[in-house]
Amino acid sequence: MSYQRIDTSMLMRYDRPGPRYTSYPTAPVWADDFPESEWTSAMQRANAKPGAPLSLYVHIPYCRSMCLYCGCSVIVTKNLDKARSYVDIVLDEADLLAAQLPDRRTLHQHHWGGGTPTYLPPEELRRLFLGISERFDHAEDAEISIEVDPSVTTLEQLQVLREVGFNRLSMGIQDFTPEVQETVHRIQSVEQTRTLIQEGRRLGFESVNVDLIYGLPHQKLETFANTLDTVIDWKVDRVACYSFAFVPWLKKHQRALPEDALPDRQTKYELFALALQKFGAAEYVAIGLDHFARSDDTLAHAVEDGRLHRNFMGYTTRMKEGRDGEDMLALGVTSIGDVAGTFGQNKKDRRSWQDAIESGHLPVDRGHTRTKDDNERRRIILDLMCQFGLDFTDYESEGQPPFVERYKDAIAELEELVDDGICEVDDEGIRVTEQGRIFLRNICMPFDAYLAAQRKSGKPMFSRTV
Numbered sequence: 001m002s003y004q005r006i007d008t009s010m011l012m013r014y015d016r017p018g019p020r021y022t023s024y025p026t027a028p029v030w031a032d033d034f035p036e037s038e039w040t041s042a043m044q045r046a047n048a049k050p051g052a053p054l055s056l057y058v059h060i061p062y063c064r065s066m067c068l069y070c071g072c073s074v075i076v077t078k079n080l081d082k083a084r085s086y087v088d089i090v091l092d093e094a095d096l097l098a099a100q101l102p103d104r105r106t107l108h109q110h111h112w113g114g115g116t117p118t119y120l121p122p123e124e125l126r127r128l129f130l131g132i133s134e135r136f137d138h139a140e141d142a143e144i145s146i147e148v149d150p151s152v153t154t155l156e157q158l159q160v161l162r163e164v165g166f167n168r169l170s171m172g173i174q175d176f177t178p179e180v181q182e183t184v185h186r187i188q189s190v191e192q193t194r195t196l197i198q199e200g201r202r203l204g205f206e207s208v209n210v211d212l213i214y215g216l217p218h219q220k221l222e223t224f225a226n227t228l229d230t231v232i233d234w235k236v237d238r239v240a241c242y243s244f245a246f247v248p249w250l251k252k253h254q255r256a257l258p259e260d261a262l263p264d265r266q267t268k269y270e271l272f273a274l275a276l277q278k279f280g281a282a283e284y285v286a287i288g289l290d291h292f293a294r295s296d297d298t299l300a301h302a303v304e305d306g307r308l309h310r311n312f313m314g315y316t317t318r319m320k321e322g323r324d325g326e327d328m329l330a331l332g333v334t335s336i337g338d339v340a341g342t343f344g345q346n347k348k349d350r351r352s353w354q355d356a357i358e359s360g361h362l363p364v365d366r367g368h369t370r371t372k373d374d375n376e377r378r379r380i381i382l383d384l385m386c387q388f389g390l391d392f393t394d395y396e397s398e399g400q401p402p403f404v405e406r407y408k409d410a411i412a413e414l415e416e417l418v419d420d421g422i423c424e425v426d427d428e429g430i431r432v433t434e435q436g437r438i439f440l441r442n443i444c445m446p447f448d449a450y451l452a453a454q455r456k457s458g459k460p461m462f463s464r465t466v
Helices: 008-014 036-047 080-100 122-135 155-164 178-184 190-203 221-233 252-256 265-281 298-304 350-358 372-387 408-419 435-447 451-457
Strands: 054-060 106-114 137-148 168-174 207-214 238-243 284-287 291-294 309-311 314-316 328-331 336-339 342-346 364-369 389-391 423-425 429-432
Touching: 008 265, 036 080, 036 336, 036 342, 036 364, 054 080, 054 122, 080 122, 080 328, 080 350, 122 155, 137 155, 155 190, 168 178, 168 190, 190 207, 207 221, 207 265, 221 265, 238 265, 265 284, 265 435, 284 298, 291 298, 309 372, 372 389, 372 435, 408 423, 408 435, 429 435
Parallel strands: 054 106, 054 328, 106 137, 137 168, 168 207, 207 238
Antiparallel strands: 238 291, 284 291, 309 314, 328 336, 336 342, 342 364, 389 429, 423 429
């Protein structure tokens, strides 16, 4: 991408709160009194497709300390006994899920996130993975990935992860600038991270991903450029470059960050534009909202052949909407599953989550079963997020008005974005321009049927789009 400076007034127009669309409908829409029976019904529908691929996400919430930028659900403790007992309960929950899916147990994707999964000592990492493997099979070509924090992960842990079957690593970096690291309470050296990546490759991990964040306090173009150049020199397979979600009303620890040190919207835009420019020059393919992949990576191939998908684990290489392979189970406190057209989120409090499991109940707390309208709008948003556009003909069917009539209000909202060169709309479809990739969330928002009511509520729900 050729980096272009955007007028400040234009940034002000589009820098507004908006969803990241890891799901549609978004989580604030879901019901707080979601019945377990509706979740088990979804499992029954999923079980009726025994040959279909399945994904599994495992949430490990524990961390040794709190990173001030964090937007995840975490439990900070140095008491390893709590983590060991957590493994026991996760395996009990896996028993409950496996009982719901007697005919469908083959995982094509298996991912651990946190928190800090490598908070667990080597023997607990082994016990948890082997325990899940006793309850679910892995396809021969399964992607089995884990998030690791280089500041706490040991070489022994890496060796165990590879021995049991993990084949992909995702490492958090955020920014190597010392002032930024000290401010956000996440200290890790370049050497420490390089050593872990080199060891991962030596052990035979097929892919290494790193996570960066732009928009953190004290970030500057010249220092962030050094972090980008370092990552590019390492030739990592994938990069996620996330916009910092400053949501202090939701994540109280973010109030400790110096708000006056956050980059202004112009600088924040330029930080991501710099990432687009540098990764593009290094022949990385831009993947959706905030990911990059080497041109020979399966994620880049998925863009080419239309198989890119987006879910709570990020961008994946599974099937497009409307085909088998999108069902995702979830284990652990607060974790979110997406099964047979239904979202289900586990209880957020460890005690209540554990109590439900010990009493033989699925610990679901919130959820939403998608309507026909939800599914079509979800497909639209996924096409924009994953393919940078859509063709109207893909949404036409006999007896239905044309796409432009069904979504005339959304098309009208896009007119301003078309005028500003953010997207293009013609008789054939909608296309996101290169400049518009930074505003991808803004392009999706007109198709969100729930957003207007959410805005009227006046409650803060989403981070800003720039």
